[in-house]
Amino acid sequence: MPEPTDNTDLSEALSGPGEAAEDWIAPAATPTSAPMIEFEHIGISFNGRVVLDDVSFHVNRGQTLCILGRSGVGKSVALRMLMGFLKPDSGSIRVDGQEITGLDEDGMQAIRKRITMVFQNGALFDSLTVRENVAFPLRERGGLDEDQIQQLVDRLVGLVGAEDVVESLPASLSTGRKRAVAIARALAAQPEVVLYDEPTTMVDPIIARRLGDLIQRLKHQLGFTSIVVTHDMRFAERLADQVLFLHAGRAQFFGPLRDFLMSPDPHIQQFLTLDAYLIPSD
Numbered sequence: 001m002p003e004p005t006d007n008t009d010l011s012e013a014l015s016g017p018g019e020a021a022e023d024w025i026a027p028a029a030t031p032t033s034a035p036m037i038e039f040e041h042i043g044i045s046f047n048g049r050v051v052l053d054d055v056s057f058h059v060n061r062g063q064t065l066c067i068l069g070r071s072g073v074g075k076s077v078a079l080r081m082l083m084g085f086l087k088p089d090s091g092s093i094r095v096d097g098q099e100i101t102g103l104d105e106d107g108m109q110a111i112r113k114r115i116t117m118v119f120q121n122g123a124l125f126d127s128l129t130v131r132e133n134v135a136f137p138l139r140e141r142g143g144l145d146e147d148q149i150q151q152l153v154d155r156l157v158g159l160v161g162a163e164d165v166v167e168s169l170p171a172s173l174s175t176g177r178k179r180a181v182a183i184a185r186a187l188a189a190q191p192e193v194v195l196y197d198e199p200t201t202m203v204d205p206i207i208a209r210r211l212g213d214l215i216q217r218l219k220h221q222l223g224f225t226s227i228v229v230t231h232d233m234r235f236a237e238r239l240a241d242q243v244l245f246l247h248a249g250r251a252q253f254f255g256p257l258r259d260f261l262m263s264p265d266p267h268i269q270q271f272l273t274l275d276a277y278l279i280p281s282d
């Protein structure tokens with residue numbers, strides 16, 4: 001497994017050799033031996049129904065965790081807690097060592113500058129072109145002139161292979177394209193951690209492969225820490241350093257991909273043989 005790089009400066013990674021990028025400074029990666037993301041003994045219930053019970057896992061900087069499990073086990077809930085959209089009933093969630101469960105909205109805003117989520121539907125602004133969607137986080141961040149913004153937009157759009165639709169409105173794009181643009185927009189915010197919820201659902205296998213290539217490239221070139229929720233085991237096999245398998249509210253498995261694939265656990269066996277390699281029909 002390649003070592004995570006220290007290079008979180010997106011503009012540097014996106015610029016060609018010799019191109020100046022010093023005007024756009026990425027947040028410095030804080031050197032730490034602690035995991036980037038930690039869930040410890042997390043529990044959450046809705047209307048008396050326990051969804052997650054005593055779930056613990058962590059993700060080290062530069063690594064990719066795939067969260068697997070059948071529909072309704074709480075995969076999206078785990079991501080939403082990390083973004084602060086839901087609060088756990090018990091347990092601790094730490095981001096780069098900082099406890100986030102007690103943070104107010106201002107505190108969570110600061111966390112959301114470091115962690116972005118690529119939503120399933122892309123969550124793009126319908127009335128803005130692809131160019132303006134990707135430019136949005138760059139403008140919000142401030143400190144860039146219009147030329148720099150446009151240069152970065154072109155590079156980000158190029159990175160996800162959406163150059164030909166840069167002046168289009170989201171409504172005219174296919175689901176796969178919307179998702180690629182959503183990834184470009186997420187990266188424009190210069191996060192340290194990117195969360196993907198089912199990135200390959202509802203796209204054809206070729207687009208799924210391209211999105212997989214893209215996520216893998218971002219990991220290797222830019223050293224992003226990622227959490228990928230997926231039903232798609234082929235996708236998980238390409239991307240995962242670690243796997244979290246949720247079953248009946250529990251972290252039934254947390255560990256390296258190769259151990260997951262060889263696990264004798266009957267629930268994991270059933271998942272791998274029945275669910276995981278089927279292309280979702282929805």
Ligand SMILES: Nc1ncnc2c1ncn2[C@@H]1O[C@H](COP(=O)(O)OP(=O)(O)OP(=O)(O)O)[C@@H](O)[C@H]1O
Nearest residue numbers: 046047051069070071072073074075076077078086
């Ligand atoms: N805000 C909420 N209020 C009430 N119940 C919720 C809420 N969010 C999630 N749930 C419930 O929690 C359970 C887990 O939901 P979650 O969306 O995390 O499942 P999932 O593992 O992502 O499933 P899928 O693979 O179908 O996306 C479901 O039963 C869902 O109905």
Ligand SMILES: [Mg+2]
Nearest residue numbers: 075076077197
């Ligand atoms: Mg979900």
